[in-house]
Structure formats: C-alpha cells, structure tokens
Amino acid sequence: MMSMLPTLGEAYYVLEWIIRLAMLAVVPFRRNPAATTSWLLLIFFLPLPGLLLFLAIGAPRFPRWRTARFRQLQPFFERVAIRLEQAAPPAPDTPADISTLAERLGYLPATGGNAIELLEEYQTVVDRLIADIDRARSHVRILAYIFADDETGRNVIAALQRATQRGVACHVLFDPVGSRKWSKRLQRRLEEAGVAVRAALPFRLLRARTRRDMRNHRKLFLIDGEIGYAGSQNLVSRDFRPGVVNRELVARVEGPAVAAMNAVFLGDWYLETEDLLEPNPAIPESAASSTLQILPSGADYRLESFQALLTWQVGEARREVVIVTPYLIPDESLLTALRTAVLRGVDVRIIVSSVIDQWLVRLAQDSYYDELLRSGVRIHTYRDELLHAKNVRIDGRLGILGSSNVDIRSFQLNEEVSLLLLDPACIARLEEIQRRYLSHSDEITRAQWRQRGRLRKLAENGARLVSPLL
Incomplete structure (x- = not known):
C-alpha cells in the first residue's frame, strides 16, 4: 500500500509556494515599489532563505517601545523650538518655505546669529576638536557612527580623560556596527577614562528592532553647549581602510544652532537610556549673522x-x-x-x-x-x-x-x-x-x-x- 504522506521534497515544494503566496500579501505593505520588487524577486527564487532574510531586515520600522519613547520626547523638542524661535529668530531674508518644511519634518527651527567654519582638512577637524575638548568647562557630548580605537580615536579619548579629570561630564554614543572592529576595546577605554558611554541601537534579543541593520549614522560633537561640529567625518584615522584615504567636510558652529544640535544628541541619549541629561539646554549667543537649521532624519520621524x-x-x-x-x-x-x-x-x-x-x-x-x-x-x-x-x-x-x-x-x-x-x-x-x-x-x-x-x-x-x- 502506497504511503499518503508527502515526501520531504514534496513538503518543501509546498512550503516554498506557501511562502511565495503569503509574502505577496506581506511584502508590499508600507514599502516603496523598488523595495517591494527586490524582496519579491528574492523570495520567488529563494523562498526560505529570502523569508529568513526578510524577517531579519525586511521591515524598516522600530518596535513599539521605541516609538513610544520617541513620542515622550515631543514636549522636549517643542520647548527647545519655542525657546530658539524667541531667542534667535532667523534673518528676514531666510527662505521661509524651506525653513518651515524643515521644522515640520525635524521639529527644530532655523536660527539666526550663528558663526560657522567649513573645515575641509581631516586632521584640522581632529586637532580643533581636541583643542575644544581641552577647553571644555561643563560637558562634552559625542555621537559618532565610527569611533575607532586607533591613533585618532585614542587621541580623542585622551582629551576626554583630561576633561573628566577636570570635572567635565563626558558622554559618548557610538554605533556598534560602524565601530564593530573596535567596539569592546573602545567601550573599555572610554569607561576607564571616566566617560559615560552607550552603544546606539544595540542588538537586544528580547527587545530587538524589526530591522537589524537600521543604524545611527549621525556625527555630532558638542562642547559646553556652545560649540558644535556636524558633517561627514567619523573619529577614525583618515586611511583606516587600506588603500583608501577619506576626504570630508565638517562645519564647526558657534551660536544658537548648537542648542538644536544638542537637542538631537539629548534625544538620542534618552532613547537609549531614558535619561534626559538636560531638559532645557542653554541657548548660546554669538555676534555672527549666519542662519542655520538642524534637520534630523530617520525612522523615528514621520517622513524621510x-x-x-x-x-x-x-x-x-x-x-x-x-x-x-x-x-x-x-x-x-x-x-x-x-x-x-x-x-x-x-x-x-x-x-x-x-x-x-x-x-x-x-x-x-x-x-x-x-x-x-x-x-x-x-x-x-x-x-x-x-x-x-x-x-x-x-x-x-x-x-x-x-x-x-x-x-x-x-x-x-x-x-x-x-x-x-x-x-x-x-x-x-x-x-x-x-x-x-x-x-x-x-x-x-x-x-x-x-x-x-x-x-x-x-x-x-x-x-x-x-x-x-x-
């Protein structure tokens, strides 16, 4: 009598078609057409591997607990925005259409009265940052995608250690994927230097993000709430990849816009720790006249x-x-x-x-x-x-x-x-x-x-x- 049970091959064939048909309903949900096409092609040709990959990185959304935590930050961003608008309104000729949209997207307004330097030389950025840290009086806050335990990173860590020895509060957020080559040594060195350090978007098995490769790619270096660096440069030697030398562009800012930079860092620190380090960050003054605006973006925000x-x-x-x-x-x-x-x-x-x-x-x-x-x-x-x-x-x-x-x-x-x-x-x-x-x-x-x-x-x-x- 022939067995009515399917063979392993038959069962796997049926499973593949179940995956293909089910994912036709799941994949298009809240994805752009290009991403939908790529996922469906992958799953059609490799149903089981494609499903496993989709479960790992398929949904570009944070879990509910993080979304709720970000909502708790809204009153903080609103307070910062109101104070910035009152203390440092933009120049009259500022393009209102651009600044209004940017504020609605990122919650932070345009501000006037800023001084800005555009720094092209890689080592100049590192040297200026270390010099500013050595003059810090109250706090230093660093957010970096790559913070390396190499010569450049160790020089910055040494400056942070000198700062903590003077009683300056130092906080560092680094991305554990961008800094994965050095992350364990980096965390140990920073802690030994007296720095409060956290990994941004760490992988937690029980509180995982829906997509494993969503990263904090920001670079913000802040000193005393008065000086801020923003741009493309990480805290790593410019030739850290063999045969590749990086060329960057970084803005060094003084003035009210630094309070907006500070708000972004404080929000990211809160998302990782539930500790709002400074509920009302100071708004620094400057005699300069540049109009600047900070625009954060990411899955926490309503639009890209x-x-x-x-x-x-x-x-x-x-x-x-x-x-x-x-x-x-x-x-x-x-x-x-x-x-x-x-x-x-x-x-x-x-x-x-x-x-x-x-x-x-x-x-x-x-x-x-x-x-x-x-x-x-x-x-x-x-x-x-x-x-x-x-x-x-x-x-x-x-x-x-x-x-x-x-x-x-x-x-x-x-x-x-x-x-x-x-x-x-x-x-x-x-x-x-x-x-x-x-x-x-x-x-x-x-x-x-x-x-x-x-x-x-x-x-x-x-x-x-x-x-x-x-």
Missing part, C-alpha cells in the same frame, strides 16, 4: 526628512543643483526630479568619488549613470581620495551638509542629521568648496560610459535589483 526636502528643492530649482555624495542610489521620485530639472534648463551636477570602498554599492550606483547622463545630468568623479563628504547646493537659496548620503539607506534606514545653510554668505563658501571638488574631478561622458563591457553591465543590473536592500 532629508529625502523629502532634497526632492522638493530639486523640483523647485531654477538655475543650479550640485550634489556631492560618496554613495548615489536615488529612488524614483528623486530621479524624476533630477530629470525634470534638466528639462527646465537647470544645470544639474553630481560629484561622486572615483575611489571605491564598497563594490556592491558602487555597482548599484553605476547602474543609474546611463539614464542620468541620457537625461542631461552631468556626473563628475573625484580623483585620488574617497570623497566621503556629503553636501548639496541649490540655486544659492539652500546649502546642506551632514551625514546623509543620497541613497535609500540614508533616506529610510539610518538615523542622520543635516545642517542647512540658509544665508548667501554660507552658501557661497560651500560653492567655493564644491568648485574645488570639480577642479579635481573628471566628467563622465555618455559616449565614454556606454563603452563599458557587457559583464560590467550585467553586474550593475544585478546590483541594482538588490539596491533597495543595501
């Missing part, structure tokens, strides 16, 4: 703040758009905005790095070049160093620099922070820097780009399929 602002402003551009980013994986809305801007006669330029540190991301990035070049977008590749700086300039009305790349990861998965430049003098200084980038770059022509080999094109197309998952 940086993406929403960037896409809208590209769509509003009339003369010029310059985007500098090491990683370029745009979504369809930004691609459409860029193509449409060119049709309106806008000069659209994208500056990327010729030096590669992540091959799969680079292949996915390259897959967008042909359609961008075909539409008239000009692409320039920066020579010799990894141009890790992230900045944008649009029409002389808006400058942006910060931690956010122009890719889906920064748009939807990472916690990021951007500094908006809202006055002509600041934007002009950013323009000078971008022109130096262009003078050290090579422009890609469409004819040149189309000469690459078929295997290369195939690899790019494959990487593009998984780009929403990177």
Whole structure:
C-alpha cells in the first residue's frame, strides 16, 4: 500500500509556494515599489532563505517601545523650538518655505546669529576638536557612527580623560556596527577614562528592532553647549581602510544652532537610556549673522526628512543643483526630479568619488549613470581620495551638509542629521568648496560610459535589483 504522506521534497515544494503566496500579501505593505520588487524577486527564487532574510531586515520600522519613547520626547523638542524661535529668530531674508518644511519634518527651527567654519582638512577637524575638548568647562557630548580605537580615536579619548579629570561630564554614543572592529576595546577605554558611554541601537534579543541593520549614522560633537561640529567625518584615522584615504567636510558652529544640535544628541541619549541629561539646554549667543537649521532624519520621524526636502528643492530649482555624495542610489521620485530639472534648463551636477570602498554599492550606483547622463545630468568623479563628504547646493537659496548620503539607506534606514545653510554668505563658501571638488574631478561622458563591457553591465543590473536592500 502506497504511503499518503508527502515526501520531504514534496513538503518543501509546498512550503516554498506557501511562502511565495503569503509574502505577496506581506511584502508590499508600507514599502516603496523598488523595495517591494527586490524582496519579491528574492523570495520567488529563494523562498526560505529570502523569508529568513526578510524577517531579519525586511521591515524598516522600530518596535513599539521605541516609538513610544520617541513620542515622550515631543514636549522636549517643542520647548527647545519655542525657546530658539524667541531667542534667535532667523534673518528676514531666510527662505521661509524651506525653513518651515524643515521644522515640520525635524521639529527644530532655523536660527539666526550663528558663526560657522567649513573645515575641509581631516586632521584640522581632529586637532580643533581636541583643542575644544581641552577647553571644555561643563560637558562634552559625542555621537559618532565610527569611533575607532586607533591613533585618532585614542587621541580623542585622551582629551576626554583630561576633561573628566577636570570635572567635565563626558558622554559618548557610538554605533556598534560602524565601530564593530573596535567596539569592546573602545567601550573599555572610554569607561576607564571616566566617560559615560552607550552603544546606539544595540542588538537586544528580547527587545530587538524589526530591522537589524537600521543604524545611527549621525556625527555630532558638542562642547559646553556652545560649540558644535556636524558633517561627514567619523573619529577614525583618515586611511583606516587600506588603500583608501577619506576626504570630508565638517562645519564647526558657534551660536544658537548648537542648542538644536544638542537637542538631537539629548534625544538620542534618552532613547537609549531614558535619561534626559538636560531638559532645557542653554541657548548660546554669538555676534555672527549666519542662519542655520538642524534637520534630523530617520525612522523615528514621520517622513524621510532629508529625502523629502532634497526632492522638493530639486523640483523647485531654477538655475543650479550640485550634489556631492560618496554613495548615489536615488529612488524614483528623486530621479524624476533630477530629470525634470534638466528639462527646465537647470544645470544639474553630481560629484561622486572615483575611489571605491564598497563594490556592491558602487555597482548599484553605476547602474543609474546611463539614464542620468541620457537625461542631461552631468556626473563628475573625484580623483585620488574617497570623497566621503556629503553636501548639496541649490540655486544659492539652500546649502546642506551632514551625514546623509543620497541613497535609500540614508533616506529610510539610518538615523542622520543635516545642517542647512540658509544665508548667501554660507552658501557661497560651500560653492567655493564644491568648485574645488570639480577642479579635481573628471566628467563622465555618455559616449565614454556606454563603452563599458557587457559583464560590467550585467553586474550593475544585478546590483541594482538588490539596491533597495543595501
């Protein structure tokens, strides 16, 4: 008598189809079309491995406990915003449409009366930061994606230790994935130096995030609530990757905008510890005149703040758009905005790095070049160093620099922070820097780009399929 029980192979075949059909209903929920397509393709061809990967990193949302904790911070952000608006209103010629949207996205208003330096030299940033820490009187707060236990990191730790010995309260948040090579030694060294230290978004088995690779990618260094650094530079030696030398851009700020930077750090510290270090951060004064605004973004916020602002402003551009980013994986809305801007006669330029540190991301990035070049977008590749700086300039009305790349990861998965430049003098200084980038770059022509080999094109197309998952 033949057995009516299915064989192992038959059972696995049925299971695969159950997974495929079930995920048709699950995957599209609250995902963009590109991500939906990538996940469904993966699950169709590899149902069980695809399901396991989806369960690990498939949903770009934080769990309910963290969402509730972020809601508890809303009165804090509202208090900071009200005090900033009263103490340091922006200059009258500030673009109100930009500042209003940015405040609604990130809860923090534009402020006038700031002093800002744009620092291009890597070691200069480290030296200035250490000097500022050595002059600190009350507190030092550092948030970094990569905080390394290398020469650069140890020099910063030594400055923090000198500060704690003077009675200065020092707090450090670092990302355990970005700093994974050094995380255990780093935490031990910081604790031995008297620094209060926490890992940002740590993995906890019982209180896990829905997606394991959502990271805190912000870089903020704050001294006494009076000086703030924001930009792309981590606390690691500039050549920490063999054969790769990083080039960065960092803003050193004094004035009311530092209170907004401080609020972002205090919020992140509270999310990890439930300890609000300073319920009413001081608002520093400055005799300068720059108008700046802090725009945090990430899964805690209602919309993809940086993406929403960037896409809208590209769509509003009339003369010029310059985007500098090491990683370029745009979504369809930004691609459409860029193509449409060119049709309106806008000069659209994208500056990327010729030096590669992540091959799969680079292949996915390259897959967008042909359609961008075909539409008239000009692409320039920066020579010799990894141009890790992230900045944008649009029409002389808006400058942006910060931690956010122009890719889906920064748009939807990472916690990021951007500094908006809202006055002509600041934007002009950013323009000078971008022109130096262009003078050290090579422009890609469409004819040149189309000469690459078929295997290369195939690899790019494959990487593009998984780009929403990177």
